[in-house]
Amino acid sequence: MKIWLDGGLQDTESARVSVFDHGLTVGDGIFETVKAVDGRPFALTRHLDRLTRSARGLGLPDPDLDEVRRACTAVLEANPMPLGRLRITYTGGHGPLGSDRGGHGTTLVVALGETSRRPDSTAVVTVPWTRNERGALTGLKTTSYAENVVALARARERGASEALFGNTVGQLCEGTGSNVFVVLDGEIHTPPLASGCLAGITRALVTEWTGAKETDLPLDVLQRADEIFLTSTLRDVQAVHRVDDRELPGAPGPVTAKAMRTFDERSAADLDP
């Protein structure tokens, strides 16, 4: 397997990143996961825009997007696979231990892993921890994912594939690696960015393509919504058939099924929408 590091392709087994890299020691880094279909990245421009926004939010220098594009192309050519995910990681580089800025240079790693098409529906749980809708990192796709790792472990213990967070004022926010949508009286709703959720790229496309509304939703909407679905780069649009102890028989329901079809058709027609 070949990855991109230090300006060129390297073997995964021998590639080296400093043990003092701030991405490793303090989570001072950002990332993107990009779907790649038959060697071509999906929605890469949107991912690169978000990468730059996340870098600016953290105070990192803007990533060299020409290099990132070249890296993606090179990694995809070196590792042919029908359905893969490119992982772009960009950190503050190596520097002294501690939380001060002062990393030297930056580190860019682009790797590719094989993935598989998601099942049509899945189970989710809610977790008691909250997303902070007003934190310094809110809305940034940073490598500080330990909270998501803990929440996802809780979901797995309960036979679910995703954990959903509310925010500090009791509104529905997002999953550990996905955005959430609910169907109420035939209309599709998703929490606004002010809820603290990530500006998911799949969320933006689904909202645009289905006319979903951004609505403040109390967490308990999950107990009464007619349908619930998740969106993410790796799930695309995925129906929810169980949330905590509530079953949603027949998922995907009709509105979700239509959103799934719309997403599959439109994304196949335009690889960089």
Ligand code: PLP
């Ligand atoms: N929310 C979080 C916390 C995520 O990590 C992700 C994706 O990794 C998403 C939402 C979905 O975003 P996207 O559709 O861009 O993959």
